[in-house]
Amino acid sequence: MLVGFVGSGNMARALALGFGEPALFTDHGSGRAASLAELVGGEAVASNRELGERAELVVLAHKPAQLEAVAREVGAAPVVLSLLGRVTVEQLAAAYPGAQIVRAMPNTASAIRAGVTCVCGAELAEVEALLERVGTVVRLEERLMDAATAVSGVAPAYLALVAEAWIDAAVGQGIPAAQAAVLVGGALAGSAALLQARDMDTLAVRREVTSPGGMTARGLRVLEHAGLRSAFADAAAAVAGPSTT
Ligand SMILES: NC(=O)c1ccc[n+]([C@@H]2O[C@H](COP(=O)([O-])OP(=O)(O)OC[C@H]3O[C@@H](n4cnc5c(N)ncnc54)[C@H](OP(=O)(O)O)[C@@H]3O)[C@@H](O)[C@H]2O)c1
Known part of the structure; x- marks a missing residue:
């Protein structure tokens, strides 16, 4: 499954290293997408639109406040894995109509495959297998995701x-x-x-x-x-x- 990371900051880096396979990356102009593509393989693509067209799994690894702006750029995406703190599945589904949505709260120990990732939303075997590659996966009710952030995310x-x-x-x-x-x-x-x-x-x-x-x-x-x-x-x-x- 070709993974595309919207955002190439700290959490994208940790997950991409843990996934250990080539991926697509974008950033907001810092050049971190190109550095990350060089580190883990894959490529920095020119736009979020291109990433949305090519990736089979779109990982939202930007800041929560950019949800709507990024979603307009990405367009239709079949499967979305959101790392955005405090952004609900309902808000994600409104931004990405028709997409299957998985909401996750990972931590940076994913980089060495010793992470803990809390998930809610769609139960997709391929996405959970990917997250299991970087550590332990715990399925939680959505109402507990902020509390989980306060334990494992931090x-x-x-x-x-x-x-x-x-x-x-x-x-x-x-x-x-x-x-x-x-x-x-x-x-x-x-x-x-x-x-x-x-x-x-x-x-x-x-x-x-x-x-x-x-x-x-x-x-x-x-x-x-x-x-x-x-x-x-x-x-x-x-x-x-x-x-x-
Ligand atoms: N850090 C953690 O330990 C952690 C743990 C769990 C969840 N999270 C979640 O992960 C998300 C990212 O956190 P982070 O710590 O990795 O942040 P970060 O290091 O600041 O990285 C954010 C990335 O988003 C990019 N970006 C911003 N606007 C964009 C746009 N319009 N299109 C494409 N890329 C865009 C930034 O681009 P530039 O490089 O150009 O600035 C940057 O690469 C947050 O939602 C956070 O809640 C983080």
Whole structure:
């Protein structure tokens, strides 16, 4: 299935790398379409109209505000995969009458085929197989898509911030930055694998490390007092709540 990306920014790049096959690309004048075509194969096409005519699957990888303008340029498209945050299947169907619409919320870990993509809308085996190539696919009711954005869409940014803070803390305790990065990277990867191997039984994993009154218990208490849980809850509400843009 020939994929055409309308928009060649960060998310298009991650998905195109993960899909790992030549595709068509457009941009809004930056030249990123040509760079991406050079990186993954395929070609930068001259217009969204040409992309709409040639692609079997049109991936909307531009910003949500450009929905109507882009749809007028693309014209009739048989299958549309939208990555646009907060844009509903109903709005997409109004912009692309007659098209089969899949709404997805991926994350940039798709680039290394370790993504999580939440989907709703049309159930199309070929599109889901493509998304499964770049990681785990979770079908959700549409009303939960904004909440899913607040969990998996944002995840690489959250974990990058956590890793940065953790490395800084290690450096503060005297560990050289390069080694601190190895420790934190290994800790994140190993702990994620351990949690998954235990079916995400977070309490069991935590108890195994936490002796009563011991060092881990002291660290956990500081994180709880610093508001770790409420910080995650507030961040989820900020992402999933009413748009401010
Ligand atoms: N980034 C993420 O982690 C992530 C995760 C999940 C979903 N998303 C969704 O993915 C979409 C893209 O996000 P992004 O982070 O990749 O944005 P981005 O890096 O800013 O890329 C946006 C791309 O759209 C292009 N564009 C704008 N207007 C266009 C037009 N009329 N025709 C063709 N291309 C056009 C831009 O062109 P220029 O290069 O010329 O500026 C740019 O290549 C958003 O709707 C976002 O909600 C993003």
